[in-house]
Amino acid sequence: MTQPYPQGSVPGYAPTPAPAPRSRDTLGIVGAIVGFVPSLLSLLIQSAQRPMIEGGAISEYAAISLTVSLLAGAAGLTALALGIVSAVRRRSDRLWSGIAIGAGTVAVIGVLVNLLFYVTSAIASWL
Numbered sequence: 259m260t261q262p263y264p265q266g267s268v269p270g271y272a273p274t275p276a277p278a279p280r281s282r283d284t285l286g287i288v289g290a291i292v293g294f295v296p297s298l299l300s301l302l303i304q305s306a307q308r309p310m311i312e313g314g315a316i317s318e319y320a321a322i323s324l325t326v327s328l329l330a331g332a333a334g335l336t337a338l339a340l341g342i343v344s345a346v347r348r349r350s351d352r353l354w355s356g357i358a359i360g361a362g363t364v365a366v367i368g369v370l371v372n373l374l375f376y377v378t379s380a381i382a383s384w385l
Contacts, residue, residue, distance in 0.1 A: 285347070286354025289340030293361025296330035296368065320376075327372045334365025 303326045310319040341358030 289358025
């Protein structure tokens with residue numbers, strides 16, 4: 259008579275271990291999504307640029323563009339913070355964290371360059 263073997267085991271072989279559950283990097287994913295918001299905002303403001311300037315609404319365009327830049331900066335800083343927090347966590351996958359850090363950094367640099375342009379053009383118009 260044969261002896262019954264425990265479930266999942268074969269004589270002479272070790273039982274197959276269950277695959278480890280894959281952890282989701284929720285902070286990294288959210289950071290990556292938030293990191294691409296400034297790009298979408300930039301596309302939005304670029305599509306409104308020509309009609310507003312041709313219509314003579316230059317000061318309104320400047321105000322809207324500055325507001326969009328500040329929102330993009332906030333989104334970039336948020337993406338950068340979420341990416342860094344996600345990368346520091348030991349149990350998370352670092353791919354999404356890297357994407358969030360990269361997108362957030364690019365957004366912050368873009369906003370700083372944009373604000374530098376606003377400041378220099380304002381100084382030049384006063385002179």
